[in-house]
Amino acid sequence: MEQNTTIFGIRAIIEAIESGSSINKVYLQKGLRGDLYFQLEKLLKKNKISSSIVPTEKLDRLSKHNNHQGAVAKISPIEFYELEILIDSVLEKKDKPLFLLLDQLSDVRNFGAIIRTAECTGVDGIIIQKNGSAPVNADTIKTSAGAAFKVPICKVDHIKDAIFHIQASNIKLVAATEKTEDSVYSINFNQPMAIVMGSEHKGVSNSVLKMADYKAKLPLLGEIESLNVSVACGAFLYEAVRQRM
Template identity: 35%
Template sequence: MSEHNGQEEEIIAGKHPVLEALRSGREINKIWIAEGSQKSVTGPITAEAKALGIVVQFVDKRKLDAMAAGVAHQGVIAQAAAFDYVEVDDILAIAEKKGETPFILVLDEIEDPHNLGSILRTAECTGVHGVVIPKRRSASLTATVLKTSAGAAEHVAVARVTNLAQTIEKLKEAGVWVAGTDVSAAQDVYKSKFDMPLAIVIGNESKGMGRLIKEKCDFLVKLPMLGRLNSLNASVAAGVLMYEVVRQRRGQ
């Protein structure tokens, strides 16, 4: 039930993810709280749930351990309607509605749910209008991702697409420039311009971007590597790039 693959319900675990789900207007069916939990942790959740007429049940902590399947739940679990993915057109519409230059992340087979959660958290902080993930060979919005994102996943539009290459073509047709990240790229990220409608592609943790995806990009950039290791964690690299876009756009 914690995996989202067409099922109608999903588990959200942890104080912040549950609270953000409540505040974002997500459809919550029921909340379970471990007996003897600290009021400082559960108080805001029970208050929000009561105001929204959502059933809260106090149960043995072991029940939550079984439901959350290895996710640190902090004594709070919610059962919600399945995550509502958006279309790519919706992401472009979000930017237009805000009167902002589109800023999109495309994740090419990010497999680690902790990486996806961290990327979504930074995306929310940096004003990314939406994140695109493929349906196959990619982490999806599970309880682990929601927990790692500290609730940010409730506020970032996520599109889940069948064909990433076709989606990139669609973005380009809509006037969005597509920048790929590649360690062998000639262009330094700090010598690149990111003030146009932009989608940044972050590749797989170990393989990087796929060949076809790389060919679809308008240009490739690399982060300078000054140490002995030649690679950064995917979520850290994504974070550096997102904040470079923010830096440039704030300077306009």
Template identity: 40%
Template sequence: MKHFRPQHRPKKSSLIVGKKALIEAIQLGKQIDRIYLQSNGYRDVIDDVKRIAAQNAIPINYVPVEKLNGFNAGSHDGCIALVSKVQYQDLQQVISWVVEKGEVPLFLILDGITDVRNIGGIARTAFCTGVQAIIIPDKGVGALNEDAVLTSAGALEKITICRVNSLLKAVDELHLNGIKVLASEMTASTSVFDVDFKEPMAIIMGSEEKGIYPALMKACDIKFKIPMAGEFESLNVSVATGMILYEAMKQRLSS
């Protein structure tokens, strides 16, 4: 039986309660991590929130009213938003910034990783190994909340995070900028030790349960594996990411 780790209730200071307050916060430039919207709530609230969420690439979680009431945030009219703990950046602007600094791009793409402990651990290692940015989708990834920031030892607040509405489109953008996209895949024939990590690249890491989305895998330039002495189903994604990034850092330091 799978055991679920209880999540802490967000602090009230990190919540935006109600449609009006949400719209005002977005107009003031506040970054929103996600919106919790009552699934059977008022139609005008749902329509207005869906529109402004789409305009600002903010993910929506449709939840029952009990979930919203559980925040203990008072009258919410079917809408509560969570203020982002990180500042999201535009991918193309980040690519240009890295290149203008004279650095070789090394990005990390997270596909379907939902455990905030893994995300926090990955961010911590990424920051320590010279990754310039982590790219995440607006849906299907764990929230970069207080738990994730705590697990990352604050790295999520230091490393650049790009949130995109499509990882496939992000891969296209990376390719247009001359950045190769690599994927860790257990059945690949190439070893991680034979990959040239000195090139501009982005590495995709998928979830332990489902791996990398097939269309994303197909769009990759190189697939590689982490050799294992014993037969085992898979490595923890945070541990695997650490192994790959330290191999990349070793090669870049020795060049």
């Protein structure tokens, strides 16, 4: 299994960004200064790459005590797809594609479990937001049982822009939410469809809910008010599979 790659040193990270490497996160030492650092800072902002200021001890651990020069980056072990290219290529091959959008999902193990279920249910692509989403790292790939190498994953600047493009491509959007009276079993999944799942704590954001063509919930017959997001996602995806069989 390909592991998450760590690179260290300001110049090496700058070169990785400029070469188009997909960087999950950059860790920086407090108080860095100098032309190279400011060049890196500018690139991080331009490419909307997540970064954190951390103690030197963490940088030492991440770099395994190599000369990190105050900067360590984690590179994604997979290549991400361009949204427009993916949707166009899928629509050329399929009349009823199935996409999955994850709105600020943050837990890597939930993410990995969802990727695994998506692969098993024939999902054509997963769309996540660059900022605030769980990274595709070694834990994600391990939990996905390698499915992260099989299901196309797109990173977008804003999830709402992805929704605009999806809906402009005549693909309907259903949001998984408790803020509705409609059951998942009342939704017609036998059409071009994208399912949006929300974050572990807040669910689908209100701005995304307003854009959805449909809203649907799962029946909860016990006393607990919500399901784990990866379990709920599996229930939605298999309802789509059942209707399409």
